[in-house]
Amino acid sequence: MVLAAGPKRTEPSRMSRQLPPQQKTPIRLTDTVVEVKSKFEAEYRRFGLKRNGSGGFQEFYRLLQTIHHIHGVDVLLGYADIHGDLLPINNDENFYKAVSSANPLLRIIITKREDEPVVYGTNSLQRRKKGLGLTGLRTTGSGTIHSKSKSGLMIGPPQNFRQISSIIDVDILPETHRRVRLHKHGTKKPLGFYIRDGVSVRVTPQGVEKVPGVFISRLVRGGLAESTGLLAVNDEILEVNGIDVAGKSLDQVTDMMVANSHNLIVTVKPANQRNNVVHRESKNFMGNSGSVGSAGSTGSVLSHESPSPASQSNPITASSSIAEGDSEDEDDDGDIILENDCPTAYNPHLVTKRNSVKLNGESSCSGPHPSAVGRPLPQSMSLPSSIGASLGYSSNTMSGHNGSLASSSQDSMKDDGTELTL
């Protein structure tokens, strides 16, 4: 466990949860205890930390919050390593590294997380999924200088890169096709491509046949599509989010793509067939993605001929953490609902025939709606019950259109975070 060693100003009440009264703790030997000096804004704290304690990063994080009295403030941790570089601490691994490399003092720099872009990566700990915007420092020794120099290089763990695209379903698609997923997420970048009508040549038993097709006609410079390097001009679009575009008009395909723009999956037949996926080959090209590169779906070759430098600087991390199914439903349910409940303005004259009868018995013809039953105050409506309600409701009454069943429960869950009160 973590041991805090004699901080100079301690608040026992705050520490009580994790720490025994520290005043009585004798100072340990230096080889088992690391001296920690942490800085948050202008304040310093000093304390001791057991070098090979089993406590992980999260515990350390909480400890620092306690010590600095900054509960509830989202912060980023960094430490100065022996070279004076400022390195992040955001998981167990680099926490242990930091502790073990303390020589003898471990300098911790705590910065408030400000104006960070919203990040999606998944982590068991929800609060820690955001990116780390630390700037590398060329410090001369003390490592306590923290500046946001713009020229600095961004350093961060792989999970803090934003996934913008991925190649999926390599195992089930023919080699000549490519299924690309574009993640719009919170980026400001436009999707940035144009499509056009064209003629596609198909080989059929009757010979070569010309059929109308839809093609990418232009990529916008700096747009998401261009920056992936996975789509190119004259690539034929075969499917949009799993739906065949054959026989659909250009406008229809346009509307489908726009409607799916939150999570657009296009299956293309690249005009340039030289870079096609060859299964189980050349994983080397995924160099940038380092640790994550999940098998199966990542054996793709980035078009290294691509003139766009962006494709190099935005490695594809192909983490298949999001299952296709749920993201499909999740994609556009972020409807923002502002409720301004004014319970006073209620006119008794206009209430027509409202009885205080239980609903369950009467509404049998159209299925039960238990979500509103026995809940006098809708403002305090508890969410789980509404999920249960809609689930039960839909399974009873739906006549078999796929997809929506799952989505309804998703909807309810998503609404948890979006309710705002004016």
Next chain:
Amino acid sequence: MKRFRRHGHESQRDRLKQELYQFSKTVEHGFPHQPSALGYSPSLQLLAIGTRSGAIKLYGTPGVEFMGLHDENAAVTQVHFMPHQADMVTLLDDNSLHMWTLRRHKGLSELLEIGRFMLMGPPGAPPSVTRVTAVLPHSSGELLLLGTEGGHVFVVEVPGFRELEERNISLDQVSNSVPVDYIGRRNLEHVEALQENPTNPSQVVIGYGRGLMVIWDLENQCAIQHIPATQQLESMWWTEDGSYILSSHSDGSYCRWRVGGQEETEEEEEKEKSDIPYGHFPCKAITKIVQLPTEEGPPFLLFSGGMPRASYGDRHCITVIHSKTHVALDFTSRIIDFFVIRDGLEQTGDPSVLLVLVEEELVVIDLQTEGWPVIQTPYLVPLHSSAITCSQHVSAIPLKLWERIIAVGELQKTHYSKKPWPITGGQNLGPDPPQRDLLLTGHEDGTVRFWDASGVCLYPLYKLSTAAVFHTDADPNDNLNQSAEGEWPPFRKVGCFDPYSDDPRLGIQKIHLCKYSGYLTVAGTAGQILVLELNDEAAEQTVEAKVVDLLQGQEGFRWKGHTQLDVREEPVLFPPGFQPFTLVQCQPPAVVTALNLHSEWKLVAFGTSHGFGLYDYQQKNNVLIKCTLNPSDQLALEGPLSRVKSIKKSLRQSFRRIRRSRVSLRKHHVTNSSKLQEANARLEAELAEMELAPVQRKIEARSSDDSFTGLVRTLYFADTFLSDSSHNTPSLWAGTNGGCVFAYMLRVPAVEHRADEPVTAQPAKEIQLMHRAPVVGVVVLDGHGAPLPEPLEVAHDLARSPDMQGSHHLVVISEEQFKVFTLPKVSSKMKLKLTAVDGSRVRRVGVAWFGSNCKEDYSESGLIFLTNQGDVHVVSLPHVKMQVQYPCIRREDVSGIASCVFTKHGQGFYLISPSEFERFSLSTRFVVEPRCLVEVPLHLDSSNPHRAEPGGATSAHRTTQHSEDAESAARCVMEHALLNDEKVLQEIQKSLEGDQTSFLENNVKHAVA
């Protein structure tokens, strides 16, 4: 486990779907677009109109309508009924002839194409030899005389279309007999006209383009008389007694020629009368001339055209001269054709009605009433007399309101003739409409027309004009009948087609009628909203105007569109009918894009591209104004005509048009090649076109700063649970183009305090759809999942009161998705994605009620919607599941899609042309379609004895067939005869009927084939 259960449920559901939904296009209302030919059958009393798109429409007594379409997409140039038969011949632009017949099937008549024919000249002959220019159905009903561009007359036997080569009248035969002095001067040119002698069926007159007319004896194959007119011939008319032929000419003259004079007499004597009626200065051609006798007194002379070229060359006139009355009827558009209906069963009496088909309307003039007034047509009414800008359908009108509307409408129709509708062919066997339905159309000139849409005929009931409220540029003294004394020609304007709007700002954009209270609200192009009340008396009143600033102090906007309309300050006299009593004017005066009226709460909600407002029309003040404008949205601010955009758009459109015309030209040239080749060529052309001009589409997620996000698309009143689940309150819902829904809680004072306590509105909810697609509809469902009834519907005992015990649901319909939310706490419950799945978008949506055709008591509510692909769908409520989908409108027909309105009972209307509504039905219960029967009058059989005679043995059989048309009866008999191997009988007939056998033989062959 669940899957199994659902499977059973599904098949049950499928069966139910078949009981509930069925799609059919039932009838076309209005006036056919681009009519090109007119025909009339005096015996059947049917009127036929052919159009430039190859459609053929038959009309009889109101409710009797038939429609046919030629496979060729060519214009119909001539329509002729075969005398005394239910057959009809059409000539198309591509020189093909088609035979149509009305055949009885399951107790109803249907229009069928039974044959087609193309004249084949001798090998190597130029196409002009067989290019048909004149068609004469011979009164025997067996022959068709076809005059061609080459000057020949071909004789064809019908209905089998067998060429009778031996009877053809070639140009050589005719010119051989023409006096040398005539032929020496000119060649005869094409056959311009063919007429039969009314008194002698064996004589026909052939009129050649150069002016020569030849009376030809069909029996003896020789010319009887030559009439050597010297002017280019336009038309001929053989007077009823057979003694004169009238010819009209391209110089605006007409001549009368005596028939049967001596061959040797001088020309000058024959030419009894020649006249250029509007003479002196050069005149335009007289294209058709008709002279009809009266029992006592002088005949009627009618002709079209002949106007002085320089001064009135642009008028479309028909001159009617009877005794001392001489009127030049001045029509609103080009004259296609006209005919006169005469009194008597045999149509041989006095002329009674003149029926004129002009390009944009059908005008019927009563020739027997003083002043020759116009007869109101019960169908073929031009919907587009001013362009239609919007429409609303109101189902099941209460009888009282219906009668009042009819009564005020009658007052507007006093100038019409009282004569009953003269075309009475056929019987309408359709059931009486189950309810009274109104279709309201808003027009560009600020009028709202009320149509009886209950049945097959869309009949005009009443016309409301809103222009009187405003000062317009129109000169009030601009009288229609301003014909000055002694004016020559004596013009009289007829017809109602008037596409020129005084002021485009008057255009009606939205209409909402409350059928229970008789309150109507209409909103227009310049942000004007009028609330009107039905009043049976004329009233003089001032309309109070209230200006509403929708910008709400937003800075930095400059409205570059039109100014608001100028309201008349002084009291205005309003005729009986809907009379405006209050006016709201939006500022900026943008087009009103959403409108709703709640007559119970006496509130009107309106929205434009800038915001929306709520107006209390009892207290005449504003309750709420909300600006929905996005500050970055420049387009919305500048007005409706963003120049950049429209130029780009129009350029694109014109390019597309050019391309399309090229393709169609190409298509035209390959008509002779085989079908496969043609298809290939077309595809080739289309592909080539694609390669030449790639059209690009940008793929971009919608963002909040797209243009017109603040445009209000829908407004909805609901009494529901907005704040808590125990108290329902009145509420107003508004949906915008940017995917935003605003909900306001309203406080409406009790009835006794309604006049003095204020109505208040408080913002309650705001939903921003993540996908940001325009919200096109908002519906609240009650506890049973049924849509809330209309205001006052429950009070009038016409609807079950909604289930108000909580658990209401909100359905938000965006162009891309249907989403169901719970109420009062808005949380998403289920949804149906449309665009993400098939790329189509919702264009029009309505709530409809569907009844099962098997179980009388089973019914469902659903959402009926039309997509930008032109498909109609039904989505179930409350589960938003897709039920059915039918293709309805071509996806290229943008105006058709935009014009679509749905009824509450699963029917719909959309414009197939500016002047025609197509009616369709998705319901199995409510189908309005023509069901009619046309019978060939029995007495005609005596005039064609050979038709009825054969097969005396089967007379019983025959009498049942009599009720059908004679032709098919004859054929039936013939078939019957053949089947019974009654060759003997035919032999007897042959010997009996002499020269008519050839016909019979042919007919038999035809029947076998």
